[in-house]
Amino acid sequence: MKASRLLHLLLLLQTRQRITTTELAARLEVSRRTVLREVEALSAAGVPVYAERGRSGGIVLLPGARLNASHLEPPELEALSLAGLDSTQRERMGLSAMWESAARKIAARQAATSTGTSPLRLADLVLVDSTPWFADSEAAVDVADLASALQDRRRLRIRYRRSAESEASTRVVDPYGIVAKSGRWYLVADHRGDGRLFSLDRLAAFEQLDAPVSLRPGETLRTTWAALKDRTEGRGHVSVTFRLPEHGLDLARRILGTRIHDVSDPENGTCIVVVGYPDIESVRQLLQFGDHIEVLAPDAARTRISQLAKVLAETHSPPSS
Structure with a gap:
């Protein structure tokens, strides 16, 4: 029996107290026979867990039995520190397993401290989904590989295609890190002494160089991202x-x-809008409004x-014809 699977089983029981054998088998990705065998082994070892027969039966952890498994390991803490990532992004970063492990421990801890009169948790009322609508953005390079390479703090030679170009070109950059924004990934790096954003959708390849990164003094991933975002x-x-209209x-x-500077009060069903x-x-962007828009100024x-x-x-x- 695997220790990680046993821990998962106990955490599930501590959260739910009673779970059907079929559901446990599906959650643990094993057969029902394996679940029953491991429950029997746990019971023989003194853990207050048993199999209950019948239509409403299942695997039961006795009330009051608590497993102290709320302590998070360093990899789990690292996964939680990137809480803004969605499930797809966590998968690409190779963090899904650690995230799920940490979430199980947190759920077990919450179950241990909750009572029948406890108010609903914010996590039950607020759902955060950072993926954009109708987007199917796929990074050309493996995000986890790139993140791992960035930990070495070395310069990169990249093959990158600008939005107005048909072919990728080569350039050497000094990377700060990567940013997930609205479902897309960006490499934040200095190129020729200036902060730049490189969309991973158009990053064809990267190669680590022997030279260490040479970043602008006092600049970090967060400060550089803030400046680029503002720009x-x-x-x-x-x-x-x-x-x-x-x-x-x-x-x-x-x-x-935020491109909108000003909006006038409605008059005769229309408004005057000023954008920067x-x-x-x-102004190509304004074509999205079709015949609902009339550009007034400037003449250009x-x-x-x-x-x-x-x-x-x-x-x-x-x-x-």
Whole structure:
């Protein structure tokens, strides 16, 4: 019998007190016969656990019997310290087993201290899911391999394709670490002395070099990420004004977020919205609103929207007979 499986069995019983043999077998990924054999061995060793026959029977841990298994091992603590990751991200990082082990110990500890009059836990009322809607983002490199390599604190040679490029190019970077943001992974690194974000979706390959990382003095993963996030979500240098139906404001706030500078009070069913972009070309984003939007200023933004609309119209015009 495996010690880890026995610990799992006892933690499940401490949390639930009574579980059917079939459910235990499924949770432990063994046969019902194996469950009964291990319960018999535990009972012979003095653990107050037994098999109860009948329709409502199952495996039972006597009330008052408590296993002190709430102490967390260092790998479990490390898994819990990355609590913002979703289940898919934990799997890619190789943390799923440690996370589940820690969660079982916490559940057992909570069961030991709860009473019939205890209020509901926040964990029963709040669910956090950091994956984006309709997203199927798959990193090109193994996230766990990259995270392991970063622990050596050495420079990386990467093959990376920028969003506007069709082919990946090679560059040498000094990595701070990786960030999970809205279901996607990013490598945060210095390139030629400047902080940069590299989406793992477009990171084709990486190679560790012999040279140690050379990071900017005083900068860490958190400080560099904060600066890059502010740069990405900043309001930009170009203010674009457009008219939008009042009922489209919720959609605009979801799509544009912090790019919105100002929204006027509704008048005749429409609002005037001001957004900030880093350049005129970024007005492409406003095409998502289709014919519900009218760009008012500046003239360069109106001209670019007109050009893009003409290209779309030509591309989608019916074939000539």
